[in-house]
Amino acid sequence: MNVFYLPEAQIGFVTLSEEESKHCVRVLRMQIGDNVCITNGTGLLMDAELVDAHPKHCILNITSQRKGNDFWSFHLHIAIAPTKNIERIEWFLEKCTEMGIDEFSIFTSQHSERRIVKPERLEKIIVSAVKQSIKSRLPTLNPSIQFNDLAKQDFHGRKYIAWINETITETLVNDYKPGENAMILIGPEGDFSRDEVELAIKFGFKPISLGSSRLRTETAGIVACQTIQLLNQLK
Amino acid sequence: MNVFYLPEAQIGFVTLSEEESKHCVRVLRMQIGDNVCITNGTGLLMDAELVDAHPKHCILNITSQRKGNDFWSFHLHIAIAPTKNIERIEWFLEKCTEMGIDEFSIFTSQHSERRIVKPERLEKIIVSAVKQSIKSRLPTLNPSIQFNDLAKQDFHGRKYIAWINETITETLVNDYKPGENAMILIGPEGDFSRDEVELAIKFGFKPISLGSSRLRTETAGIVACQTIQLLNQLK
Incomplete structure (x- = not known):
């Protein structure tokens, strides 16, 4: 089933956007009468039929709608530092969107090698993963932010900072309890600076380990997301 | 700390291999007296000093060795169908190696779009991830195999087939018990054929779901690996 995104x-x-119309007609070569699925990104999946296969403005007839099954009882926000190779962050966004997440933040920190990210491209990756995995909800990608401003933001739930330090013995998997909202900070290739960790602790973030493996930044982000999702599926 | 692989x-x-020597001298620009770490891929990490920075055959003096901390009480074997875009399988190999795995198999099945993989390149990806995550053990990459031959192989432990089917209500996260060996089959983009699922069941594989999200092949592989590792870390 082909899925389109239409807020x-x-x-x-x-009418589909020009980009989605092009994809529908030129890439997928869909024809009048074909059935498609639409996600509105805010919780609904809809069934529709293609009634005009125009390459710039396809017209669909939406006949029914239902609530998606990608709702959960917690809110998951992962904030990550951009990797030197931005493709790694793109994979992180794609994989977390598939696995299930509510909110992404990208922050610059003292040891970030990369300072600039292009939100338009990252947003496209997320939309594409939403469509591919037939999600009804589009995760939020917040505007880029400085670490210090991020650490001071309000968050109602558990706040964690994944810190690579031998003194950290508590693990996310053993600290988090199902149903809790969670915000998790994942550092850059050079890890957080000690100042950043102290600031985070001051604002209520708990330093935790994601296990004994040394993980790349994007892998740590994926592991954090999957940890929260799995613990909430455990019976 | 720079890590080199030397079985x-x-x-x-x-003496390092020509490729590792080039990396050491030309890329990392290491000099005589610099300290490095060596993994032998079979459980040992070693400390060494560079004594000859020759670009084709570096000489190291290994002064001490210790057992790595990447040992676990179970054996994890994930068998996966190659994706159309082989880069996705490369990411799967990299991420699972970081997270911790013992054995990989790549199999061709009825709905596989790709039939040929180049093991040399995949092996390089695994070695690179072992070094990057300072693992002492190199996961085994088995030669490519037909699905039917793979399903008939002996395996002492739990055998699972991740099947995308609404009738499957049991999940890996709730069926697997910590400490058990596990072999998990992950299908291609077009999923397993019904014949393949039936053959697998006949040979003792249990159909399970990896959760309610529709996951890409490589994401399913990563989720399966992380599920087993996480359940074994739960206290």
Whole structure:
């Protein structure tokens, strides 16, 4: 089933964006009468039929809608430092979106080698993963932020900082309890600076380990996301 | 700390391979007297000093050795169908090696779009991830195999097939018990054929779900690996 993203979708006739229309007609070579699925990114999946296969403004007839099954009882926010090779962050965004996440932040910190990210490209990666994994909800990608500002933000739930330090014996898998909201900070290739860790602790973040393996930044992000999802699936 | 892979490493003077020597001298620009770490891939990490920075055959003096901390009480074997875009399998190999795994198999199945993989390149990815995550043990990459032959292989432990089917209600996270050996089959983009699932069941594989998300092949592999590692870390 081909899935399209259309935030303003509702029952009746709708027009796809130019980009989605091109994908529909030129890439997927869909034809009038073909059935498609639409996600509105805010919790609904819809069934529709292609009624005009125009390469710039496809028209669909949405006949039914249902709530997606990607709802969970907690809020998961992962904040990560950009990797030198941005492709690694793109994979992180794709994998976490597939696994299930609510909110992403990208922050620059003292040891970040990369300072600039292009949100448009990252947003596209997330939308693509939402469609591929038939999610009804689009995770939020917050505007880039300085670490110090991020650490001071309000968050109602458990706040963790994944710190690579031998003195840290508590692990995310053994500290987090199912149902809790969680915000997890993942550092850059050169790890957080000691100042950053101290600031985070001051604002209520708990230093935790993600296990005994030395993980790359993007792997740590994926492991954190999957840890929270798995613990919430355990019976 | 820079890590090199040298299967025959032992206390005393050793020579790096031409490729590792080039990396050491030309890329990392290491000099005589610099300290390095060596993994022998079979459980030992060693401390060494560079004594001859020759770009084709570096000589190291290994002064001490210790057992790595990447030992666990179970054996984890993940068998996966190659993705159309082989880069996705490369990421799977890298991430699972970082997270911790013992054995990989790549199999061709009825719905595999790709039939040929180059083991040399995949082996390099695994070695690179072993070095990057300072693992002392190199996961085994078995020669490519047909699905039917793989399903018939002996395995002492739990055997699972991750099957995307609404009738499957049991999940890996709730079926697997810590300490058990596990072999997990992950299908291609077009999923396993029904014949393949039936053959696997006949040979003792249990169909399980990896959760309610529709995951890409390589994501399913990463989730399976992390599920087993996490359950074994739970106290």
